[in-house]
Amino acid sequence: MTELFLLFLSSIFVHNILLSRFLGCCPFMGVSSKSETARGMGVAVVFVIVLASLMTWLTYNFLLVPLHLEYLYTLSFILVIAALVQFVELALKKLNPTLYKSLGIFLPLITTNCAVLGVAVLNMNEGYGLAESLVNALGSSLGFLLAISLMAGIRERIESNEGIPECLRGLPMALITAGLMSIAFMGFNGIIK
Amino acid sequence: MDFMHVIVEPLALMGIMGGVFGALLAVASIVFRVHQDERIGLIRAALPGANCGGCGYPGCDGYASGVVNDGAATNKCSVGGAPVAQKIAEIMGVKAEAAEPMRAFVRCKGTPEASPRLADYDGVRDCRAAATVPGGSPNACPFSCIGFGTCVSVCPFGALSMENGLPKVDLDKCTGCGVCVSNCPKSVLTLVPRKANIVVACNSHWKGPMVRKVCSAGCIGCGLCAKNCPVQAITIDRDLAVIDPNKCIGCGRCVSKCPTKCIAADQACTPLEQTA
Numbered sequence: 001m002t003e004l005f006l007l008f009l010s011s012i013f014v015h016n017i018l019l020s021r022f023l024g025c026c027p028f029m030g031v032s033s034k035s036e037t038a039r040g041m042g043v044a045v046v047f048v049i050v051l052a053s054l055m056t057w058l059t060y061n062f063l064l065v066p067l068h069l070e071y072l073y074t075l076s077f078i079l080v081i082a083a084l085v086q087f088v089e090l091a092l093k094k095l096n097p098t099l100y101k102s103l104g105i106f107l108p109l110i111t112t113n114c115a116v117l118g119v120a121v122l123n124m125n126e127g128y129g130l131a132e133s134l135v136n137a138l139g140s141s142l143g144f145l146l147a148i149s150l151m152a153g154i155r156e157r158i159e160s161n162e163g164i165p166e167c168l169r170g171l172p173m174a175l176i177t178a179g180l181m182s183i184a185f186m187g188f189n190g191i192i193k
Numbered sequence: 194m195d196f197m198h199v200i201v202e203p204l205a206l207m208g209i210m211g212g213v214f215g216a217l218l219a220v221a222s223i224v225f226r227v228h229q230d231e232r233i234g235l236i237r238a239a240l241p242g243a244n245c246g247g248c249g250y251p252g253c254d255g256y257a258s259g260v261v262n263d264g265a266a267t268n269k270c271s272v273g274g275a276p277v278a279q280k281i282a283e284i285m286g287v288k289a290e291a292a293e294p295m296r297a298f299v300r301c302k303g304t305p306e307a308s309p310r311l312a313d314y315d316g317v318r319d320c321r322a323a324a325t326v327p328g329g330s331p332n333a334c335p336f337s338c339i340g341f342g343t344c345v346s347v348c349p350f351g352a353l354s355m356e357n358g359l360p361k362v363d364l365d366k367c368t369g370c371g372v373c374v375s376n377c378p379k380s381v382l383t384l385v386p387r388k389a390n391i392v393v394a395c396n397s398h399w400k401g402p403m404v405r406k407v408c409s410a411g412c413i414g415c416g417l418c419a420k421n422c423p424v425q426a427i428t429i430d431r432d433l434a435v436i437d438p439n440k441c442i443g444c445g446r447c448v449s450k451c452p453t454k455c456i457a458a459d460q461a462c463t464p465l466e467q468t469a
Contacts, residue, residue, distance in 0.1 A: 063210075069203055076210060083214035087221050094225035160317045 004135050010192040011139030017115050018147040019178075019185040024115025028148055029174060031109075033159070038152035042145030044106035046138070049119050051088065052081045053137035056120035057130055077120050078112075085111045115144060147185075151178065230261045232284050239280040241272045245349040247370025260285065271295055271369040272350075295369030295384040297344075297352070297362045300396040302410035302455055303337035304357045309407070319343050324378035333407035336397040338381045344373035389438035391448060395455040398431040412455045418447035 017023050024045070031041045056077045064070050089107045092100040110116060119140045123133040154177055158164065164173055237257040248269035250256040259265040260281060267285060268278040274294055314323050314331035320343040329335040340358040352366035353373060360373075360382070373382045381396050393412060397404050401413035414432030419425075426440035427447060434456065436447075447456050 063206070067202060067206060068198070069206060072203055072206065075207060079207070079210055079214060083218060086218055090218070090221045090225045093227050160319065160322075162318065 004131065006192050007132060008135050008139040011136050012143040012146065013185065013188045014190075014192050015140075016143040016147055016185050016188075017118065017140045018144055019182040020189075021118065022182075023118040024113050024144060025178075027109065027113065028151060028178065029171070031106075032148050032151040032174070033155055035149065035152040035156060038148045039145075040102055041106045041109070042141075042148045044103040044110055045113070045115065045144050046141040047103065048081075048085060048088070048107070048110045049116050049141035049144075050134065050137045052084055052116050053120055053123055053133050054130075055080050055084050057123060057128075057133045060124055073121065073124060074117075077117055081116055081120070082111050115140070147181070150181065154181075233257045233261050235284045236260055236281050239273075239277055239284065240270055241277065243272050243349060243368075243370075245272060245368075245370040245372055247271050247368070247372060271371065274368075294387040295371070296364055296367045296387050297369065297371075297373050297382050298385045298389075298392055298394075299338065299360050299362065299381060300383055300392075300394055301336075301338040301359060301379075301381045302394045302457075303332065303334055303408050304359060304410075305340075307408055307410040308337055309333050321376065321378050330379065334397060334399075334404070334411065336379060336381075336395075336399070337408065337411075339379060344377055344382055347372050347376045386438045389436070389441065390443045391436060391441055391445065391456060391458050393434045393436055393455060394457050395433065398433050400432050404432075410453055410455055413453060415452060417450045417452065418456055421446050421450045 011017075015021055018025065018028050027041055027045075032038045059076055059080050060070070060073060064073060064076060085107055089100075092103065092107075119137050122140075123136055126132075126136075128136060151174075155174055158173055158177070168176070234257075237254055240253040240257060242253050244252040246252060248256045248259075248265075248271070250259045250265070250269075253270075256265065256269060260267060267281040267287065268275075270277050270281075271294075310331055311328070311333045312326075312331045314326065316322055316326070318341045320339040320341045323331055323339050323341060330337065330339055332339060338359050340355070342353075342355045342360065344360050345353040345355055349370065349372055350366050350368055352363045352368070353360045354363070355361070369384055369387070371384055374380075374384055379396065385392055395410070395412035397408070397411045399407075399411075401415060404411040404413045412433050414429055414434070416429050416434075418434050419427040419429055423444060423446065424440050424442055426437045426442070428435050428437070434447075436456075443458075445458055448458050
């Protein structure tokens with residue numbers, strides 16, 4: 001139990017998927033200019049990563065391992081994730097239109113997001129069991145939500161700041177901010193493990 | 194054996210996985226099909242696609258579904274104007290309601306020369322932010338245009354520009370969507386019918402002497418215009434002249450009588466030219 005909890009914390013803070021593993025940086029820059037959309041994206045990522053981790057774990061352990069075709073994991077994980085996201089989108093649209101409205105537009109964006117594939121591959125490389133995989137997935141995706149929400153909050157504030165030199169406004173400042181945030185998150189290094 | 198394991202098995206696995214997922218998705222798309230009214234697509238295609246939000250819906254998609262699902266009026270799209278309203282009405286099978294073509298109008302003549310600034314505002318250069326300072330405005334007249342050009346930056350059609358501290362409306366580009374109106378914290382910008390040629394360019398409800406103190410071009414509520422109007426189109430509402438565009442015949446008598454010249458014949462707007 002303690003180990004699972006530590007894994008959970010370490011995947012949120014110490015090994016934050018955006019700020020220390022540098023996975024999924026595209027939405028981190030692209031969808032972080034407004035807190036509202038950033039939150040939507042973050043929640044959708046939590047949803048998809050947890051589901052995808054479950055599915056890829058099953059695929060790996062019950063399909064690839066028995067057939068001794070482990071080397072096909074990239075291909076099959078991409079296939080599983082893409083089909084899963086498409087399926088979830090279709091199902092949500094019918095079964096829960098409210099949730100579809102808040103997540104729907106972000107779901108197709110996540111299909112090919114490397115954070116999703118990254119977590120699945122990490123689970124496999126570390127040899128996690130099902131419980132550990134799910135905890136790692138939840139922690140990593142919550143870390144994504146945390147980082148992108150923080151980033152959006154900061155970007156909203158610096159957007160209208162007149163003190164920033166013109167050449168640095170917008171994306172350059174966002175990249176510098178991301179770097180500083182990353183350094184700050186590196187401070188968690190060594191707390192766990 | 195080697196051949197089987199190296200080539201056939203991976204191919205078969207991937208093929209089967211792909212086939213199964215494809216079939217699942219095909220089934221899911223039938224099971225979870227959401228019936229969408231085909232009129233939504235037709236209306237969406239008829240709309241100009243500016244996504245300005247002037248209709249009050251989030252973008253053209255929102256308006257299209259609003260018309261079909263919530264029974265929104267067919268003439269809400271000010272960008273498309275009468276032709277689009279006509280098309281939407283045809284799709285919906287109802288009679289088109291005539292849309293009065295509108296345009297933005299600046300209800301202020303408080304240039305820095307006419308109306309002094311009270312304070313040096315050093316915050317975010319945005320009217321919406323500046324309007325939150327104590328007193329409601331860095332200007333002496335709290336009703337006046339703050340002049341930081343928020344309207345210019347929000348206009349989706351590039352129809353506004355700042356000239357001598359006040360926004361200027363380019364009538365060729367203005368579609369009357371009203372985005373500037375909803376973003377102007379002082380309600381200086383307003384929508385008036387395109388045919389309205391004579392408009393009161395002041396927004397102040399203060400009494401005459403107080404207006405005099407803060408602005409040389411403001412409406413002092415003297416009522417000369419109302420007295421001289423041959424068709425009683427002008428009323429004084431809390432010390433501000435209001436012209437009813439439906440009654441106004443454009444004779445221009447009020448323009449010549451107004452002591453502060455805040456009633457203007459907006460000659461740039463030739464009446465009824467763009468309304469066809």
